[in-house]
Amino acid sequence: MAILSVTYEAYRAKSSVEDYVGIWEDDIARAKLFQGDQSLQNKILKQLKEVHSAVGTTEVQNPEKLQCVFSTDVPLTYHSLPSGSIRVCFNVVDLSLSALASPLFMLGILLALISLGVGLRREFMNRLQEQRLEAELALSKKIAQISRQVAHDIRGPLSALTTLNELDHNMAPDRKELLDLAVKRIRGIADDLLSTGVKAAQDIVQAVPQAAEGHDLTTMLEPLVKEYKFAHPQVNFAWSKHLYSEKALVQLETIKIQRIVSNLLNNSLEALPAHEATIQLVLMERENHWLLQVMDNGKGIPEDILPKLAEEGATHGKQNGHGLGLFDAKKTLQSIGGDLQIRSKLDVGTQVSLIFPK
Incomplete structure (x- = not known):
């Protein structure tokens, strides 16, 4: 120049x-x-x-x-x-x-400064991206370690519960069935924690991902609803389904479905009124997907907070909420081509719609 x-x-x-x-x-x-x-x-x-x-x-x-x-x-x-x-x-x-x-030289200096600024910005963004990826990798490793430790620690009291369930012959049949369902869910959570890292590694190595085996939503949800009915007798749980197919098959494991719905039921329980509390679960069939709606007559969610609830770390109305339940649910559903949608009105209630592709 x-x-x-x-x-x-x-x-x-x-x-x-x-x-x-x-x-x-x-x-x-x-x-x-x-x-x-x-x-x-x-x-x-x-x-x-x-x-x-x-x-x-x-x-x-x-x-x-x-x-x-x-x-x-x-x-x-x-x-x-x-x-x-x-x-x-x-x-x-x-x-x-x-x-x-001369103006030509000044223009050259200006262009050089712009080019330098663009280069420095690109380098800064690349470095920022590298640091973010390194932080995410370190966090993933830490979470994996914690998951394995939690899964390992769960197995001790889980064995005690299993033994107690087998030895206690005086327990009422319905309570014994409830305890058995709870033990199976805890065992499933522990197994899922242990297998998450292994599955992720296999997905990366495999050139062609294998389709997951289909699981029936009805079979997965009915025991969960039964468990919540027994644990919360003061709440009116209404479970219904409107299907023309024999089974509602989805590409998600039982433990993941039960974790998602369990988180939604826990959210509804915290928002319910003291009297005439109601939670409805309705499973419907559409042309290309299954629709599961979880509805309550709780206190509802403000409109300005509603769009942010499915974001990571976003929570509402919980003292010790971490903002992970809805975020994890939406991310899991979107990974198979589904989605999670929330509608709510203050002092009327909340409706969460889970969309599962067929």
């Missing part, structure tokens, strides 16, 4: 000199041909310096003797007849200083 600016400034200086000589061409040629006036050169030089500050020396009588890096030869005519030429030399330092102040 500097060389281009100097070249441009030299061109501009030559043009200024040629314009000036063109105006006084007849006078300069007459003085050269007939008078041989040596003072003419000093006069021309003085006036040319006013035309452009980079003009150094000139030679009218013997222009070929004047040698310089940047120069221009302007032909002279007298009454349309050739009468020699005038050579004008430009000072390199002054020409460079003029180039530094």
